[in-house]
Amino acid sequence: MKHIKKILAAGICLAASLYLTPAMAAYEIDPDYTMKYNDPGKIEQRYRWHGPYEVKSVVLSDGEAKYGNYKYKVWYPVQQAGRERPRPLVITLNGTGGSCDKDEPIFRHLASWGFVVAGNTDAQTATGFSAEWTLDQALAANQDSKSPLYHQIDEKEIGIVGYSQGGAGAYNTLEGKDGDKFKTMVTVSGVTESIGEKLHLPVWIYDPSKVTIPVFMAAGTGILDRKLITPLDEMKENYSKIQSKTAALGRRKDADHLDIQTAADAYITAWLRWQLDDDIYAKRVFTGKAPEILRNPAWDNAEVRNPETTQPKQTEK
Known part of the structure; x- marks a missing residue:
């Protein structure tokens, strides 16, 4: 019954997407997007650029009905002989109208830092x-000796x-059948409660208080994020409800809904490096006496x- 309700809601989502044009992500990310940003944070600068790994890709399936015809x-990173080890896995979810084909540059960037990235x-x-x-x-491929991902995923x-x-x-995934397999979550200009209510989309309404894993919430200060998609007060309300002892939020200045994925990319990479790969340099963005995200003039409302x-602090620039 729960799945049937979600399927009906998905149909409503499709109709609503015609109305919700500002929230669409149906554009191709520039492969050279990293050249666009002049980041003030030293750690931010490091994770803005591509990591040390060459990246390859593989299609798991295409058009199979049992997987929704997607x-x-x-x-995935190409590992050096003699230094192979399983790598963290990151599952990605598109915005309205988006796809992994259009967002490929940011997935390649993340994979270059040692992640297996699935979209x-x-x-x-x-x-x-x-x-x-x-x-x-992805997990099936990890156990398939004929797959290039064989034993590549931790x-x-x-x-x-x-x-x-x-x-x-x-x-919603965290509340699903495999929710307990996830160790951390990142939301990027995630829709908040008011927009789900305005559009009568119950599937867009969720309960942050059920989340117990570490979470990083990123959004932009542009008008679409600020006024429509991710209002600051609702973003903070979600943040306050999360049950995890580890969380962070921040709004990238001069970024709006359509470019927040690239604008926040460096800190998203740093968060995942810390949470999934124990990167002690990346964790300094979010921990210590002076976490970089709290001092970075390119970010507002950071916590x-x-x-x-x-003594967590909050920036109000």
């Missing part, structure tokens, strides 16, 4: 179904990243919450 694709062409991800199907296929280190309505999808930062 294409599922994975980007799909689902343009209506809020139900979380395509995330579950992506995870199922199944204990899995994260999920949701953009726009994909943020709701990430929350951190973790056992290693005894």
Whole structure:
């Protein structure tokens, strides 16, 4: 019954997407997007650029009815002989009208930092179904001796990243059958409660209080994020409800809904490096006496919450 309700809601999502043009992510990310930003944070600068790994990709499936007729694709780091080890897995959820084909440059960037990154062409991800199907296929490939992903994935280190309505999808995925497999979550201009209520989309409404894993919430200060998609007061309300002892939020200045994925990319990479790969340099963005995100003039309304930062601060520039 729960799945039937979600499928009906997905149909409503499709109709609503015609109305919700500002929230659409149906544009191709520039492969050279990293050249666009002049980041003031030193750690931010490091993770803005591509990492040390060459990246390859493989299609897991394309057009199979049991997986919603979407294409599922994975980007993965090419490991050096003699130094192979399983890598963390990141499942991604598109915004309205988006796809892994259009967002490929940011997936390649993340894979270059040592992640196996799995995406799909689902343009209506809020139900979380395509995330579950992506995870199922990636884990199956990890056990398939004929797959280039054979034993390449660390199944204990899995994260999920949701953009726009994909943020709701990430929350819904955590409540699904494989929710306990995820170790961390990132929402990127994730839709908040008011827009789901205005559009009568119950699948866009979720309960942050059920989340117990570490979460990073990123958004922009532009008018679409600020006034429509991710209002600051609702973003903070979600943040306050999350049960995890480790969380962070921040709004990238001069970024709006359509460019927040690239604008926030460096800190999203740093968060995942810390949470899934124990990167002690990346964790300094969010921990210590002076977390970089709190001092970075390119970010507003930043907050951190973790056992290693005894006095979390908030920037109000």
